[in-house]
Amino acid sequence: MTTVPPAPDPQPSGTDSGEAPLVSVGVLGARGRMGAEVVKAVNAADDMELVAMVDAGDWLFNVADAGAQVVVDFTRPDVVMDNIRFCIDQDIHCVVGTTGFDQERLDTVRAWLEPKPELGVVIAPNFGIGAILLMRFAQEAARFFPSTEIVELHHPQKVDAPSGTAVRTARLIAQARRAAGMAPAPDATTDSLPGARGADVEGVAVHAVRLSGLVAHQEVLLGAEGETLTLRHDSYDRASFMPGVLLAVREVRRRPGLTVGIESFLGL
Ligand SMILES: NC(=O)C1=CN([C@@H]2O[C@H](COP(=O)(O)OP(=O)(O)OC[C@H]3O[C@@H](n4cnc5c(N)ncnc54)[C@H](O)[C@@H]3O)[C@@H](O)[C@H]2O)C=CC1
Ligand SMILES: O=C(O)C1=N[C@H](C(=O)O)C[C@H](O)C1
Secondary structure (H helix, E strand, C coil), X not given: CCCCCCCCCCCCCCHHHCCCCCEEEEEECCCCHHHHHHHHHHHHCCCEEEEEEXXXXXXXXXXXXXXXXXXXXXXXCCCHHXXXXXXXXCCCEEEECCCCCCHHHHHHHXXXXXXXXXXXXXXXXXXXXXXXXXXXXXXHHHHHXXXXXXXXXXXXXXXXXXXXXXXXXXXHHHHHHHHCCCCCCCCCXXXXXXXXXXXXXXXXXXXXXXXXXXXXXXXXXXXXXXEEEEEEEEECCHHHHHHHHHHHHHHHHHCCEEEXXXXXXXXX
16 A cells, blocks of 8 residues: 655745745735736735735724835825834835925935834835936936926826926936036026926926826937937836836835935846
């Protein structure tokens, strides 16, 4: 008679199986356009476990009670600071895609992190790899062109304008222009309707278009005598942001302090 050895116990993934433990992830804004996409992406990632989904009106403590190690926030500029404060108080790392961060807000988050040197917060106005590359290319090109303007184009449900990406792009361009000692961009306009020349972000004009059918798009127009260069990026689907979001979730626990943008995770 042959004896059949007992089948090994099924091993859950994680430490028991000798594999790296799954990262426990909570999502804030889980029923929103981006939050719903993050829920799908985390569920599909074999190194992560979705432990909490929280939206407006839900109990924020759910993410802490569920043992989330990392929270991903895609909510609204008017609530995101409270969410980050809560996560830091609860010792939860944060990946934040919500927009609306100026220098003052970034400094506030840095100050909150000071007593928690082991904790990481990543705040990125754009997780799309193409959008990140566009920002880098624009920064590189800026010093060669006296004129630079930005046109950002988005779906009409977007609550903020200009986009966080456009503001960051403008600041990077302005920084490059200052470093190169460039004069202000030529502009003889004296008599326009208010708003006709867009928003002025550190001397760079930013124009915001809201149009049904669009998702998230940006053009940087650079001009010199007799030539122009147009850099354009298009997100046709919110799936385009997910590789960057998942990368940030994987990295945030080993990047203590505040990281703005995920360029450094991409080796840029
Ligand atoms: N960094 C990036 O790559 C990207 C950033 N965004 C930004 O993400 C943010 C969200 O965008 P969408 O998903 O399009 O907006 P959305 O309006 O579709 O989703 C926001 C969700 O947050 C929920 N919410 C509001 N207050 C909340 C609270 N206190 N706690 C938990 N949930 C709350 C809302 O009910 C809603 O379901 C915006 O700031 C947008 O600019 C959007 C796309 C990409
Ligand atoms: O609201 C959006 O949709 C987007 N928001 C981010 C921004 O404001 O830059 C990123 C992307 O443009 C999509």
